[in-house]
Amino acid sequence: MSRFFNDMKKYMYYCRYAAVTNLKAEVANSYLNWIWWILEPLCNMLVYYFVFGNLLGNTRQYYIVFIYSGLLMWNFYNRVVLYSVKAVRSNKGIVTRVYVPKYILLLSNMILNFIKMAISCGVLVVLMIMQHVPVTPRLLYVIPIYAILLLWTFACGTILLHFGVFVDDLTHAVTILMNMLFFLTGIFYDVSTRIEAPFGQILLTINPVALCITSMRKVLLYGENPDFLLLGIWMFISIALCCVGVKTIYKYENSYVKVV
C-alpha cells in the first residue's frame, strides 16, 4: 500500500506530462484538432436526439442535455476500458526499456480522457443554459459521483490491463461487451422508468456506470437526491477492486515484458 503511494508520487509528473503530450500528438495531425472532442459527442447526441427524441417520441424534459451529459460519462468509461486491454502492448517501447508501474500507463490515459471530457463539459454548460435548466445546490453532488466513476473505471482498467497482456483476443470480447453495456446503461433513455419495474432497479444496482449516469442526471438536471447508500456501496466495491487490481499488477508486472 505504501509502495503504491510512493510510486504515485514518483510517477505523477510523468503521468501528467505523458497525458498532455499524447493529447497534443492526437491534435497535431488533424485539421479541426481539439474541436473534435466537442464535435464527436455533439454529433452523436444529435443522432440519438433525432432517432429517439423525434422518431420514437421521447418527451423527457431537457432531452438534449439528458443525452449529452450521459454520453460524456460513457465515452470516458468506454475509452479508458478499451485502452486498458492493450495498454501494455501499445507502450511496448517504454515497458521494455525502463521500469514503470504498469497502472501508471492506465492512469495517464485516464488523465488524457478526463481532459477531453472536461473540454466537452464546456458545451454541456452552454446546452444547459440554452435549455434553461435550473441550477440547484445539489449540483455539487456531481463531484462525488464523478469520483466514484473514476474509481470504478480505474478498478476495471487495472484488472483488464492484467488480463489483456496474456489473453490475445480479449480486445474483441471487451469491445462486444462494451457495446452491450452501452445499451444497458441508459445513455438515451432513463433506466429506472423505461425498463419494467423490478428490472430497471436491478440494472441500476448492478451496473455502476448506469448508477453514476442516472445519479448525475438527477442532481444536475432535475434537482433530486441520488441514492446515497447505493453510491456508497459502489464506492467501497470500487476501492476494494482498485486494491486487488494494483496488487495483481505489482505481483505480475515484471513478467508482462516477457510476453509482449
Add this chain to the structure above:
Amino acid sequence: MKEEIAISIQDLEIEYRNLTHMSIHQSIRGRKDRKKEDIIHAVNGISFEVKKGEILGIIGKNGSGKSTLLKAVANIFQPDRGRIDTKGNRVSLMAIGVGFNNEITGRENIMTSGMLLGFSPEYAREKMDEIIEFAELGEFIDKPVRTYSSGMYSKLSFAITAVLDTDILLVDEVLSVGDARFKKKSYNKMKELILDSERTVMIVSHSIPTLKELCNRVLWMHDGKIKMLGEPQAVLSEYEAFMSS
C-alpha cells in the same frame, strides 16, 4: 578501506516460461496442454558483485542470457529465483531501438524518458539542450519520432542515456550507433562516462577490442551460466580460443 559494492547478484535465475499470448479459449481450458520443455532458463544461477566505479564487460555467444541479465539488473524483469541488489542506485539501460513513443516529438520523448528514469522535470529540462546538441537532430527534434530514420532514432536514444547522469549504466551493444563520425563521438562520450570513477558500468558487447580497452573485468556467459570471470586479457583470450575452435 572497504570498497563499496554497487551491484550484488546472488543465485540469479530467470526463466522464460511459455508465457506467450493465449486466446480466451485456451486460457479457460487451462494450461494443461503446455509442454514442460517450454521452460527456458535464460539465466541459470549466477552470482557476482560489481564494485562502485567498476566497468564490467559481458561477453558470450548469442542467446547466452546477456541481455536478459542486463534487463533484470534494470528491474525490467523480476528474477524467478535469487536476488539482485542495486543498493538504491539509479539504473539506466542503454539499448538499441527501444524506448520511445512514436507519436510524440523528440523533445517530448526526452522529457518522458528523463522522468521515467526518475529525474525531476526541471533536471530534464536543464539537460535538454545538451541532449539535443549531442544527438545532432537539427529541426527534427520537434517532429514526431515516427518520422525519424533508424540512425536518428538510435542517436537520440544514445544521447538521452549518455547525458542524463545515472549511477549505474547498463550498455547493451550500442557502441555502433550512427555513421562513422557519430560512432567516434559516441565512443569517446562512452569512454568519458566510463572513466568517471563514480559510475558503475556493465557493458554487453561482441567487440573484443572494445572490451579490452574499456573494462576492468570481463564476465563470460555461456548458456545462462558464468563460464569465466576475471581479468579482461585472460578471459578474452580464452573466449577467442573457444569461439574459433
